Amino acid sequence: xxxxxxxxxxxxxxxxxxxxxEDEGYLHVRVPHGNAVxxxxxxxxxxxxxxxxxxxxxxxxxxxxFQLTWIxxxxxxxxxxxxxxxxxxxxxxxxxxxDIWPTAVVFERELHEMYGIDFPGNPRQxxxxxxxxxxxxPPMRRDFDTLSYSxxxxxxxxxRTHTDPREYIADSVDEWDTPVPMKxxxx
Amino acid sequence: MYCNKLPDKxxxxxxxxxxxxxxxxxxxxxxxxxxxxxxxxxxxxxxxxRFDMERFGIAMRxxxxxxxxxxxxxxxxxxxxxxxxxxxxxxxDPKYIxxxxxxxxxxxxxxxxxxTLNILDRYLPVDVYVNGCMxxxxxxxxxxxxLMSKIKAGKADGWKHYVDNLEYxxxxxxxxxxxxxxxxxxx
Numbered sequence: 329x330x331x332x333x334x335x336x337x338x339x340x341x342x343x344x345x346x347x348x349x350e351d352e353g354y355l356h357v358r359v360p361h362g363n364a365v366x367x368x369x370x371x372x373x374x375x376x377x378x379x380x381x382x383x384x385x386x387x388x389x390x391x392x393x394f395q396l397t398w399i400x401x402x403x404x405x406x407x408x409x410x411x412x413x414x415x416x417x418x419x420x421x422x423x424x425x426x427d428i429w430p431t432a433v434v435f436e437r438e439l440h441e442m443y444g445i446d447f448p449g450n451p452r453q454x455x456x457x458x459x460x461x462x463x464x465x466p467p468m469r470r471d472f473d474t475l476s477y478s479x480x481x482x483x484x485x486x487x488r489t490h491t492d493p494r495e496y497i498a499d500s501v502d503e504w505d506t507p508v509p510m511k512x513x514x515x
Numbered sequence: 516m517y518c519n520k521l522p523d524k525x526x527x528x529x530x531x532x533x534x535x536x537x538x539x540x541x542x543x544x545x546x547x548x549x550x551x552x553x554x555x556x557x558x559x560x561x562x563x564x565r566f567d568m569e570r571f572g573i574a575m576r577x578x579x580x581x582x583x584x585x586x587x588x589x590x591x592x593x594x595x596x597x598x599x600x601x602x603x604x605x606x607x608d609p610k611y612i613x614x615x616x617x618x619x620x621x622x623x624x625x626x627x628x629x630x631t632l633n634i635l636d637r638y639l640p641v642d643v644y645v646n647g648c649m650x651x652x653x654x655x656x657x658x659x660x661x662l663m664s665k666i667k668a669g670k671a672d673g674w675k676h677y678v679d680n681l682e683y684x685x686x687x688x689x690x691x692x693x694x695x696x697x698x699x700x701x702x
Contacts, residue, residue, distance in 0.1 A: 478627050
């Protein structure tokens with residue numbers, strides 16, 4: 329089977345790694361972050377994992393790390409090889425893989441925008457991906473408080489203050505009224 | 516080529532014709548074919564024989580210049596708001612906004628999202644809100660019939676309100692759209 333073959337090749341190579349999960353056609357390993365790029369390079373060149381499917385990130389704020397996972401597969405799509413590495417969360421910097429897999433440029437742009445991870449060498453990382461002109465902490469980081477940002481920026485509609493339907497209906501806005509601009513404090 | 520001034524105020528001397536005009540306007544509502552969120556899915560059944568919105572004189576138009584109604588169908592992201600402002604201001608007067616879904620009313624299930632507006636009428640004048648998540652086609656038709664009666668009664672004047680209070684709306688719009696690269700007037 330492809331995965332046994334892959335397992336053997338990976339074990340025979342001189343890399344320092346720890347297996348997280350292993351299944352038929354599936355191998356997930358964790359490597360020290362210094363070795364990640366080397367491992368990815370040889371995954372492409374020696375293990376035949378030619379396609380980069382995705383780069384994903386888990387924000388492990390308790391450990392102070394970002395866990396990056398590169399998901400690779402072989403051209404036939406029969407086996408999946410996943411490589412994880414923990415990078416320090418503060419000023420996180422990860423070497424770009426854009427010159428190995430051109431798709432990585434797009435994934436890295438997204439991670440740069442959503443998590444603030446720096447990919448030195450990525451030519452397009454400062455272009456907007458989904459957000460336009462974002463000025464706060466990157467929104468997918470777990471230390472970014474979305475609720476307070478939303479209330480601060482977009483406000484909150486005045487909620488109903490009583491539960492008796494008669495009072496509420498009498499107090500509610502007439503749907504035939506012209507919209508009237510209200511000050512924020514009245515809302 | 517952009518306008519450098521606000522549109523002319525409606526001529527008061529023609530008020531007497533407004534009743535006749537409004538009757539015609541109410542019975543031929545042409546909608547800009549523009550969907551902003553998941554609510555656009557519920558607009559599709561309206562075209563079909565089961566709900567058939569053309570029996571009310573409601574039709575889809577490909578450009579804002581040919582339309583009277585803009586439907587804000589569901590959640591509105593900050594990035595989309597910029598395009599919606601441009602589309603709305605290009606629609607010829609008189610123009611109406613129908614807002615669908617709880618997202619436009621108070622943020623709905625996206626109340627704590629970092630990029631979804633919570634209160635739509637701070638940014639655009641809404642004539643009719645249809646609540647629900649998402650509103651069924653019957654509810655949308657009900658919203659349209661309310662809009663029609665408002666137009667016939669001469670009370671659907673959100674577009675006049677928008678021009679009169681443009682400063683208020685612009686201030687709110689610019690609060691969330693930091694990179695304001697639109698012209699001052701899009702009419």
